[in-house]
Amino acid sequence: MATASAKSLLVPRVETSTLSSTRADSAAAAATSLQFLKSTPSLPLKLSHSRSCFRSRSPSLVITNVLKTQDSLSTSLSQGRDLETGSRLGMKPTILVSEKLGEAGLEVLRGFANVDCSYDLSPEELCQKISLCDALIVRSGTKVTREVFEAAKGRLKVVGRAGVGIDNVDLQAATEFGCLVVNAPTANTVAAAEHGIALLAAMTRNVAQADASMKAGKWQRSKYVGVSLVGKTLAVMGFGKVGSEVARRAKGLGMHVVSHDPYAPADRARAIGVDLVSFDEAISTADFISLHMPLTPATSKLFNDETFSKVKKGVRIINVARGGVIDEDALVRALDNGVVAQAALDVFCEEPPPKDSKLVQHENVTVTPHLGASTKEAQEGVAIEIAEAVVGALRGELSATAVNAPMVPQEVLSELAPYVMLAEKLGRLAVQLVAGGSGIQSVKVVYRSARDPDDLDTRLLRAMITKGIIEPISSTFINLVNADFTAKQKGLRISEERVFVDGSPGSPVDSIQIHISNVQSKFASALLDNGEICVEGRVKYGVPHLTCVGAFNVDVSLDGNLILCRQVDQPGMIGKVGSILGEQNVNVSFMSVGRTMPKKQAIMAIGVDEEPDKETLKMIGLVPSIEEFVFLNL
Ligand SMILES: NC(=O)c1ccc[n+]([C@@H]2O[C@H](COP(=O)([O-])OP(=O)(O)OC[C@H]3O[C@@H](n4cnc5c(N)ncnc54)[C@H](O)[C@@H]3O)[C@@H](O)[C@H]2O)c1
């Protein structure tokens, strides 16, 4: 059931169809209506995962589309209309898959889009192709740099990382360009943990070296005497999804496991018999150190000469996380001087590493070419997980695995949907009341609610208010991904205040007020005594309503266009304005009058289906007793 319309919150929704890919490539989609889908189209899926947006029959929030071109996000309306036509005709989006993806995931993608599987593209080739693509799916081998987002010219709406690590995607650039980044964080966890354990065992028993030796015709039993795992201490560095699975398995091997993770809850570790300890304690007491933290500026080269100076002599290191968390030159030095007895590495600073890499060639190092996630099961799971996330995002749904946008649980989304529309409409309306809209610097949003502040997630509302305020006064495309960034860039400060009201906590928000300070208004009646523009809205019967302008109460549904007139309260005013509009063929959809006192000042709010021409508006202005009026496009 579709409800009212609102511009895209997240990414343009793109319709599916059977039209040719050439037309699809030139088609664009953007966003305009917010709707709940009672049931989503069924796609030819073979799903083996619990998280599936398609199987779900529960209502999901979809922000659908129509206006903007993917070639230029600041497109003109006329261009947009061509595209709108294309979208209604049902053009398919294009998804570029730049690294091998499991067939099950490709099947999901093909049910919705044109899929271009082009592996091993050079950076230049990727930049050339990307402006024809709505989404890009990568693994760890594709660098999605700022240049890629620039080359996309605004068309790229989603980058899907078929796996966990997103260190190969320039997240800041993605956010600035309003491009959503989603990943597939769970499907390869077990595979990575199993590979960690495989490397641990293979390293300690010299499996790879002994194998190579035998294949070279040798039989060197005394050379490859290993060390045992039982009773030894393993330090798991990073107690997240993979780290905790490694810990669980290591416990099963009879190891004593400690872990360092500044963000992990101690009770989760304790539950599997793992002690959370400090970094120094972990590295100085461990016989084995297994790395499971993400590569971030804080973890880059965390294992360096200084770290190796603190480890127990003869420690063994396993890395299935990211090569960059180790200073590889320092590790070679530590291996050469025996501080580190052995290392088993699946990941490298540069992938593939240079052929003459001392680390790869080192006799005490066991290596695999980034195989942690490479099991049939994990790849199938990851492919489906990312395909669903990307298709969902292209449909305009908020993704549960968004990396650069707030993740809002489905229940919260469903509940907030009408308020999300209200928020955008109020922002759009408030900014049009400002004389010279671009000078806005300070906006205060007041949410009146019977809910405890902890039970009211306002991030979506805030993003939509920002979108409503900024879009009418700039060519910037705003969505949930870049709303905060764009507001900051434009020097717009948005503060939020929550006011507790008695009422039913069953509805999340009683009313939303937007206050804009330090600006002139083109409709003086919208100003409060303190000089702030103020508008207030509520959701009534699921529909956003304007309930207050300045000090005047009104009651009009926020739909289409609105004329606000201030007049001296007297009989016959509605008739006069109504007949001017009627004579000019402008259909009045609703009217509401709010007044301070009988026969004093009143505000008339008139909803109109069509935009009146200048002459009609001038005639309204000439009606005696109308003191000011403003036309607002919602
Ligand atoms: N080799 C592979 O094929 C493969 C497969 C899957 C995951 N990975 C990599 O493994 C790593 C972990 O993946 P995950 O799914 O467990 O991620 P995760 O987010 O679930 O866990 C990462 C953990 O690291 C912790 N952490 C962050 N900074 C830390 C620090 N300075 N010191 C200690 N801990 C820190 C976090 O709190 C978090 O608990 C990632 O880098 C991921 O890319 C590699």
Ligand SMILES: O=C(O)[C@H](O)COP(=O)(O)O
């Ligand atoms: O972060 C990950 O998910 C792993 O490193 C897997 O990377 P891959 O998809 O390139 O195998």
